[in-house]
Amino acid sequence: xxxxxxxxxxxxxxxxxxxxxxKYTYTVxxxxxxxxxxxxxxxxxxxxxVQPGDIIVAGTNWGNGSSREQAVTCLRQAGVxxxxxxxxxxxxxxxxxxxxxxxxxxxAAVDAIEHGEVISIDLAEHTVTCAAGTFxxxxxxxxxxxxxxxxxxxxxLRKRLAAEAQG
Amino acid sequence: xxxxxxxxxALARAAGLPATVAGQIVDARPDIALSHDxxxxxxxxxxxxxIKKVKHPERLAITLDHAVPAPTTQHAQNHAxxxxxxxxxxxxxxxxxxxxxxHQVLSEExxxxxxxxxxxxxxxxxxxxxxxxxxxxxxxxxxxxxxxTDELWLRVPETxxxxxxxxxxxxxxxxxxxxxxxxxxGADGGLYYSIEFAGPALMALSLESRMVIPNMMAxxxxxxxxxxxxxxxxxxxxxxxxxxxxxxxPDAGATYAETYTYDVSQLEPLVALPHRVDKVxxxxxxxxxxxxxxxIGTCTNGRLxxxxxxxxxxxxxxxxxxxxxxxxxxxxxxxxAAIQQGYIQTFLEAGATIGTPGCGPxxxxxxxxxxxxxxxxxxxxRNFQGRMGTRDAELYLASPAVVAASAVxxxxxxxxxxxx
Numbered sequence: 001x002x003x004x005x006x007x008x009x010x011x012x013x014x015x016x017x018x019x020x021x022x023k024y025t026y027t028v029x030x031x032x033x034x035x036x037x038x039x040x041x042x043x044x045x046x047x048x049x050v051q052p053g054d055i056i057v058a059g060t061n062w063g064n065g066s067s068r069e070q071a072v073t074c075l076r077q078a079g080v081x082x083x084x085x086x087x088x089x090x091x092x093x094x095x096x097x098x099x100x101x102x103x104x105x106x107x108a109a110v111d112a113i114e115h116g117e118v119i120s121i122d123l124a125e126h127t128v129t130c131a132a133g134t135f136x137x138x139x140x141x142x143x144x145x146x147x148x149x150x151x152x153x154x155x156x157l158r159k160r161l162a163a164e165a166q167g
Numbered sequence: 168x169x170x171x172x173x174x175x176x177a178l179a180r181a182a183g184l185p186a187t188v189a190g191q192i193v194d195a196r197p198d199i200a201l202s203h204d205x206x207x208x209x210x211x212x213x214x215x216x217x218i219k220k221v222k223h224p225e226r227l228a229i230t231l232d233h234a235v236p237a238p239t240t241q242h243a244q245n246h247a248x249x250x251x252x253x254x255x256x257x258x259x260x261x262x263x264x265x266x267x268x269x270h271q272v273l274s275e276e277x278x279x280x281x282x283x284x285x286x287x288x289x290x291x292x293x294x295x296x297x298x299x300x301x302x303x304x305x306x307x308x309x310x311x312x313x314x315x316t317d318e319l320w321l322r323v324p325e326t327x328x329x330x331x332x333x334x335x336x337x338x339x340x341x342x343x344x345x346x347x348x349x350x351x352x353g354a355d356g357g358l359y360y361s362i363e364f365a366g367p368a369l370m371a372l373s374l375e376s377r378m379v380i381p382n383m384m385a386x387x388x389x390x391x392x393x394x395x396x397x398x399x400x401x402x403x404x405x406x407x408x409x410x411x412x413x414x415x416x417p418d419a420g421a422t423y424a425e426t427y428t429y430d431v432s433q434l435e436p437l438v439a440l441p442h443r444v445d446k447v448x449x450x451x452x453x454x455x456x457x458x459x460x461x462x463i464g465t466c467t468n469g470r471l472x473x474x475x476x477x478x479x480x481x482x483x484x485x486x487x488x489x490x491x492x493x494x495x496x497x498x499x500x501x502x503x504a505a506i507q508q509g510y511i512q513t514f515l516e517a518g519a520t521i522g523t524p525g526c527g528p529x530x531x532x533x534x535x536x537x538x539x540x541x542x543x544x545x546x547x548x549r550n551f552q553g554r555m556g557t558r559d560a561e562l563y564l565a566s567p568a569v570v571a572a573s574a575v576x577x578x579x580x581x582x583x584x585x586x587x
Contacts, residue, residue, distance in 0.1 A: 013354060013355070013443065015551045017530075017531075017549075017551040017552065017553050017554050018551065018552055018553060021531065021553055021556075022530035022531045022532065022553075022554065022556070023530075023531045023532060023556045025205070025233075025530070025532075026204055026205075026233070026234055026241065026242050026245045026532070027239070027241045027242070029208065029211075041552060041553040041558050060355050061354060061355035061358060061388065064354060064355065064358075064388060065290065065549060065551060066290050066530070067287075067288055067289055067290040067304040067305065067306055067307075068306075068307075069306040069307040069308060072306075087355055087358055089355075089358070089388065090358060090359050090388060090389075090390055091290055091304050091305065091306060094305060094306055094309065095306035095308070095309075098306060098308045098309055098312075099306075099308065141192060141322075143192050143320060144192075144320075147320075152308070153308050153309060153312055154212065154215075154216065154308050154311065154312065157216060157312055157315060157316065158216060158217075161216060161217065161218070161315070
């Protein structure tokens, strides 16, 4: 699978509190509403300008901090398809896989990508291509890709439960 | 069988396998699945799967702690949904508003035991490493999946080992050690790792001080953290444990990605500067920074010995004009003991205010949200921008005694410098 998108580039150590503030965690429950608060305390202009298909590019430890899944959900709802980062917080990485937001760890590509440029990601070849060149990233494990391909953990579970009910 | 780390052994046990190796992905069955105020959102996801009953309701533990007592109608509605779920599913390990913070309450109730695995929809589930359990944070969707299937995919982490030696200087705490490690190696220094601790300086710590360490390792990026349980842990659990347990210890010769030795005798009281837990300096370097709010509480440093350290500083002293001191015990048990010990009276006489046991303002829900431009010094674990609910407020992290001394003077202060 190959796709491309416009990039939003951010720095190191962007935490879940600035991606989706804690004060909303028990009051904002509608997913579309979550998208309106995406990156609110990091980049106040993001939520209004983001387009479906956009890609987040980030430095080290993107999404560190809280386990709050809304920090993934708000970006997915805004139409973001992938995170290309130097490293990703571990619970954020899990939430991204489970919500089918593609987490790609590729430090060389992050250094090369300019904010706003359109990049392409080739999942079969495990590469990120930007104006400066093409960069490889380590493939995600088959079990992780199976979750993403299914549309996320819950979708995979729904299919499994349906199969068991028929079985 | 090759020698294994704690994480490799614990996840082998949780997955029903004879052995695992770092990097392997396993389907683990947790002994306990923890959630809190987020239970309502998880329940909505769970029911959307078309399932009516949780597979093993006896494995669930649910605590109302993140916004208690409910500050708004929406929060109250959220709590009402959690209570309804508890009733529908017959969840026995359920704890009401005011009982305390999930990690503290489950520790007091001995709901997780050495060698067991707890997965929690809370990033500080690493906490349970204090008694030699495997504790890791997960997301809300995966918690719904655990309720439905009793299992979850987990990658067996590589391990970093920290050997702690030397004698603890007066006024230096486990919090200072954690800030030192994170300051040295960065907030992502432990990313994806299992963090094992060992050594005489670790075993010299009280159980309450030990709890600080795996709790803080969430801020280091860790998947889980482990302290080897000793006789003090077994004695603590003896009157509480509901079933037998088998502690797990790493094998000699297990593979570590890196081993570090820290001499605690070289440590001094530290603070983390806004807005990064790894921007760590000695208290002396920021001495004189004005603070409007001092907060002692949270799952990191809201226990009896933390309140004892603060009360020792506050005894016979007053909170400075222009500064407020907020104290929120980590649990009702801590509050009760603090009343019995006279600490609460000391705090009230000093001009402090006391909040309902729970998370308080740690993640900005209520009960101590700062105004824009204000500075808070806190005993919590996290000082991200906006963390306490206000984007343009500054947050310093320190040990409870440093927070208390700062409340007395109105600026960041090492308690050793207070006049006798």
